[in-house]
Amino acid sequence: MEELLLFISAFLAATILPLSSELTFIVALENGMPKYTALFFASSGNVLAIILNYFLGYVLYDKTKDKLNTSKIARKSLKYAYKHSYLSLALSWLPLIGDPLTLVAGLLRMSFIVFITVAGTLRILRYYFLSFMM
Numbered sequence: 552m553e554e555l556l557l558f559i560s561a562f563l564a565a566t567i568l569p570l571s572s573e574l575t576f577i578v579a580l581e582n583g584m585p586k587y588t589a590l591f592f593a594s595s596g597n598v599l600a601i602i603l604n605y606f607l608g609y610v611l612y613d614k615t616k617d618k619l620n621t622s623k624i625a626r627k628s629l630k631y632a633y634k635h636s637y638l639s640l641a642l643s644w645l646p647l648i649g650d651p652l653t654l655v656a657g658l659l660r661m662s663f664i665v666f667i668t669v670a671g672t673l674r675i676l677r678y679y680f681l682s683f684m685m
Contacts, residue, residue, distance in 0.1 A: 561596030586682045594675040601653040608657025644673035
């Protein structure tokens with residue numbers, strides 16, 4: 552049951568809801584959950600949520616592309632954002648700003664393989680390092 556709560560917490564925290572899965576992760580470890588079990592459930596929830604964010608952004612582009620293509624500012628903004636999008640993935644593990652970046656990755660139609668490799672790995676590493684700080 553604790554594993555499911557950790558999974559749900561990590562999933563919801565990786566959406567644009569203002570939640571922190573790190574606190575739930577630490578509490579799970581302090582309550583005796585094995586490190587690799589906590590790492591698996593927290594990482595799984597978090598990575599699945601960023602995949603959802605990516606695809607929501609992907610769909611959002613389809614819904615807004617006509618408006619984006621007619622505005623000169625929007626076109627310039629998208630061009631600039633796409634130019635720096637892969638670099639911005641390096642910040643996708645950070646609380647608060649990282650989750651919207653995963654949505655923007657889908658909006659910009661970044662390569663899904665690159666996205667999940669970079670953003671997913673960073674999300675897992677965040678929990679990994681946090682588990683060994685405990």
